[in-house]
Amino acid sequence: MRALSLLVLAVHVAHAAPDKPALAIVGGTVVDPGGSTTPAATVLVLGNRIEAVGPSSRVKVPAGATRLEAKGTFVVPGLVDAHVHFFQSGGLYTRPDAFDLRAYRPYTEEQRLIREHLDETLARFLRNGVTSVADVGGPFWNFDLRDRARDNSRAPRVAATGPLISSVARPELDLGDPPIIRCGTPDEARALVRREAPRKPDYIKIWFIVTADQPLAKNRPIVEAAIQEAHGLGLRVAVHATELATARAALESGADILVHSVRDAEVDDAFLRLARERKVIYIPTLNVRSGYLRTLHQKLDLTFEEFTRGDPWVIGTLFDLAHLPAEKLPEPMRRGREKPASLALDPTMAKNLMSVLRAGVTVAMGTDSGNIGTLHGVAVLREMAAMEEAGMKPLEVLQAATQGGARLMGREKELGRISPGALADLLVLDADPRTGTRALARIRRVVKDGHLIDPETLIPDSPEALAQRQLNAYNARNLEAFLAPYAEDVEVRDLEGKVVSKGKEAFRTRYDERFRTSPALHCELRGRVSAGAWVVDEEWVTGAGEPVHALVMYEVVNGRIARVRFMK
Template sequence: MRETTTMAARLTALLLLALALFAPAAQAQPAKVTALTGGMLISGLSVPPLHHATVLIQGERIIAAGPASEIPIPAGATIIDTSGQTMMPGLIDAHAHLFMVGYGDEAAWFEWLRTDGKKYSIEKIMELSAYQMLMSGITSAIDLGGTPIESVSLRKRINAGEVPGPRLQVSGPLVTRRAFAGFPAEASAVITSPKEGAETVDRLFKMGVDVIKAHAGLTREDYFAIVKAAHANKIKVHAHLYAEQDVRNAFDAGVDVFQHMGSGGGPTYDPELVRAIAGTNRPVVLTAAHRSYVYPETVAFPGRLEDPVLKSLFPADIWDAMQKSFEHWPSDSYFASITRQARFRSPLVKQWIELNAMMGVGTDSGTPMNFNTDGLIREMKALVDEGLPVLEVIADTTRVNARIMDNPQTGAIEPGKLADIIVVPGDPVYHRLSNLMFVNTVIKNGVIYKQDGKPLIAMPQ
C-alpha cells in the first residue's frame, strides 16, 4: 500500500512535470501587443513628423507604425496613451564613458573610488551609468575608453537582461603612446611601436571588445598598423583626435570614425582635409558639448548641478561627493584652457556642418559636469544652435549612430525594427529640443523601463 502510494505520487509528479514542460508549447500564443497611440511620431527617417500616430509593438519588435486612423489596435493590446507627446526612436550616444559620472575632476573621481567610495567597484559605477542613460532615453551607446574586463562583462549582462542599460559597444582601453594620468591603469593600453599596436588590437579583440579606440599622439605608422589589425578582425577603429596632423594620419590610415572633431582647443581644420573626410562618408563625432559648451551653460545656470531629476538618479553618498567636487568648479583643471577653447567652439562645429560631413552624435559623457543624463541633449542642442535642422540632428542621433554601431535593427521606428522607443513631452522639434531632457517613457527591446515619468526598475545600489 505504502509502496503503491509512493509510486502513484511519483507518477503524478512526473505527469505534472510533463504538463509543465509541454503546456507552454501546446498553448503557444503570439506575444501580447502594446500600442503607443495618440501622439506625434518622429520615425528617425527623413520624413516630417506624423501627428496622431500609432506604433504597435509585439515582443521585441515594432510591427506597425503610422497614422492612428489607419492602424487598428488589436483586441487585448496594452494601450499607452501618448497624446500631447512625441514618440521617437531611443537615443544613441556614439561616445560615452560609463566608468565616470560627471564628477568635478576626473583624477579625483578615481581617487574617491579608491578611498571613500571604495564600496563601489568600477563595474558597479558602470551599472549606475547604464541605468542613468536608460532612464534618460538612451537605448544604445558606444563606450569609448574604460577598463576592458568590466566593460565586456557589463555589455554581456545587459544583453542577457540581468541589468538594465543601453545596448553597448565597448572599446576597453585607449590604445595610446602615453597612459592617461589619474585613470585606472587598465584604461590605457600603452604601446611603443606599430607592431605592439597591432598586437594590442588582437589582444583586446580576444578579450571581447567591439571596437578599438586609437588615442591622439600615435605615430602615422601606429594608426596604419592599428587599423589593419582591427579590420582583419572585422571591427572598427574610432580615433580620439585633436591636432590636424593626427587627423590627417588617421584619415590616411583608414580610421572609421573621427571622434572629438568639434571639441575645441584649436582653430578650424584645413578645409581640404574636412572636405576629403566628408567626401568619404566616414562619420565624424564632434563631442562639442562637453567643456566649451558645458562651462558657459553652468555659468549661466549653476543650479543645473543641483537638479532634482539628476539627484534622483544617484545614490546619496555619490551625490554628496559630487556636490563637494563642484564647490570650486571654475578652477577645475579640466577647464584650464576654457577661454581659448571657447573661442573656436562655434567655428569648429560650423565647419563640419558647412562642409557637409556625415555626422554621428556623441558626448564624451561622464567627464566633469557632463552627465550621462543630459550630455546627449546638450550635444544635440549645440548642433541645432550651430545650424543643423532639428529633425536631421534627431536622425543623426538615432539612425546614423545605429549605422555607426552596425546595428540597422535600431535607430528608427518602422515595422521589423527592434522596439527601442522613447516618449517625450510636447513637441521637441518646433517647440523645444530640451523637452528631451524629460523623457516620460522608455522602451528598449520591447520592454518598458520607464512609464509616465516613473522608472519601473530600481536604481542599482
C-alpha cells in the same frame, strides 16, 4: 495601392504571432527623423520589433495588446549616446591623471563605487531616453558590462571596446585592468588589437595624443599599424584626434570614426572631402571639456534635469572643491583655477560641426559622459542643446542622436528609425521635438526592446538619495531643484521641537531669500546615518555669516521629505 498594402498589413497584424506580447502606442504623432511625420498614428510592436506604423484608422490593434493612449504626444526613436565611458563616474575623483585628488578619495575606492553602481548607471541612460550607448574605451571588464546589459531590460543596448591604444601613458588609472595602454611601437599596437579581438569589440579605439614628447610623426606609424591590424580582423577604428593635423592623419590612415571635434583650427575642404569619401562618423562632444572647467572654477550651472536625474552622490562630489583647502590642491589645479576660462560654446568646434554636417558627413551625438562634470545619462540634454546652439536644426540634432548613433552602433537597419522590422526602441514625448531639443527632456514613456517603461520608476530615490539631492541643490542655490525632494506639506522644527515652517511655499520664501543674499553659501556634509525613513546629516554651513555646525534629521514619507528637525 499604398492604402491597400496598409490594409493588408493591418489585417495581417490583427492575427499575427499570438505568442509574442503586443504593444500599441495609439494616437500620437510619429516623428521619424529620416522619414515623414504621421499625426494621429499607431505604432504596433510585436515582441521586440515594430510590426506596423501608420494612421490609427488603418493599423488594427490585436486583441489583448497593451494599449498606450498617446494622443497629444510625439513618438521618436530612442536616443543613442555615441560616446560614453563606464569606467568613469562623472565625479570629481574619477580622473586622477587630470585632477589628482587621491589624497581625498583613493582611486581604488572610486573604482569600487563605480562597479558597485553599474546597474543604476545603466538605468540612468534609459531614464533620460537613451536606449543605446557606445562605450569607446575602458578596461577589459567593459565587455562583461556589455554582456550584462544585454540581459537587462532596464539597461540600454551597449556597444563596447577595450583599452585605448594610446600614444601616452596614464599610470594613475592602472589598477591591474587599465583603461588606457601606451603602445610605443607598431608591433605593440598590433598586439593589443589582437588581444582585444577575441572579446569581439564593436570597434578599436586609438587615443592619438600629440605632445612635444610625442609628436605626430613619431606616433603616426603606430596609428597606421593599429588600423591596418583592426581592419584586417574586420573591426572598425575610432580615433581621438582633436587637432586638424592629427585628425587628417587619422583619416589618411583609415580611421572610421572621429570621436571628438577638431578644435584647434577650422576644417578645410580637403579634410571634408576626405571625411566624406571615407564615410567617417564625426562625434562632436561639444561639452566635455567645459565639464572639467565648470567643476574646477565651481561654476557648475547644473540644470534642473541634471539635479533630479543625475546620480546624486556623483553630483555631490562636484561641489567638494568649495571646501577642499585650496593650498592642498595639486599645483596644476591651483594654476588652472587662477586662469580665466570661457565656459561658452567653443566657436571653432561649433563652426567645424556645421561644416562637417553641411558637407554630408555623418554626425552622431555623443557626450563623453563619465568625464569630470559630464553626467551619465542626463548629459545628452546638455549636448543636444549645444548642437542646436551651434546651428543645427532640431530635426538635424534628432537625426544625429538617433540615426547617426545607430550607424556608430553598426545597427543602422534596426535602430534610429520607426518602421516595420526595426527594433522597438522608442520615446513617447509630451512636447514636439521639431520645436527644439528641450522637448527631448519631456519623456512620458520609454520603450526598450518592446518593453514599456515609466521612466520615473526606473531608479526610485532612497531617503539618502533625497537628502543628497536637496543638499546638492542647496550648494548650487538652485531653488526649484532644492524644493523638488520635499513634500508639499513639509514641516520644519527647531532645536526645541517648535514648528518654524509649514508647507513648501513657506519653505520657498525662506530659502529664496537665503540663496539670493548668500552667494558663497556652502554646506559640507561631514557625516550621515540612516535608518528606514530617517536620515541624519552632520553639516558644516559656511558663507552666510558665522559657520554653523548642525545636526539635521530628515524623515521621508511617500517618496518625499516630509519632516525636518534641527537637532543641533
